[in-house]
Amino acid sequence: DAGVTQSPTHLIKTRGQQVTLRCSPISGHKSVSWYQQVLGQGPQFIFQYYEKEERGRGNFPDRFSARQFPNYSSELNVNALLLGDSALYLCASSPWTGMNTEAFFGQGTRLTVV
């Protein structure tokens, strides 16, 4: 079985540009969450989507947006990139949004803003 897949694995962008990151959840999983992990820190929650609807949003500026498609894959968009947006972006999928539901993480997309 394929796990959570993210693309691209690495990305270099210039300040002010826009970026789109993609995530395909495990087959059958309907919930996708996005996290930002700055070097040396734990991941920070950005968004959660379930059944194509936003279910949660972390403390991130409006430059960050996301959506979930009918096949449950998801995209994270970041506009007007700043140097501080450089991080590992992780996607996690779950079958549903229950409290004790396991979250399965992808390998992440390493974004570098120069």
Add this chain to the structure above:
Amino acid sequence: KNQVEQSPQSLIILEGKNCTLQCNYTVSPFSNLRWYKQDTGRGPVSLTIMTFSENTKSNGRYTATLDADTKQSSLHITASQLSDSASYICVVRMSGSQGNLIFGKGTKLSVKP
């Protein structure tokens, strides 16, 4: 403020030795506590999930404990192997509709031969 703090920040042990990692949290309302293993540049992989009613949970050579009264957890690794070298992250899930995961900064474990 909802926080998860881990100690030590880093740890070096010899192969075959045991070690214990600590986690303190101030997250409320609490739903469950998880330990993840994260290899460098990779996504976290779940080791255990414990609700407030569970005191101990094991997964092979990994044993996690939870004291919901003192809001402390530990992860004990027995007979360490070189492949245990990774960051170990303590994560607390909040209850409620959003159910955010609050991550600690992790303990970086290095197992030396």
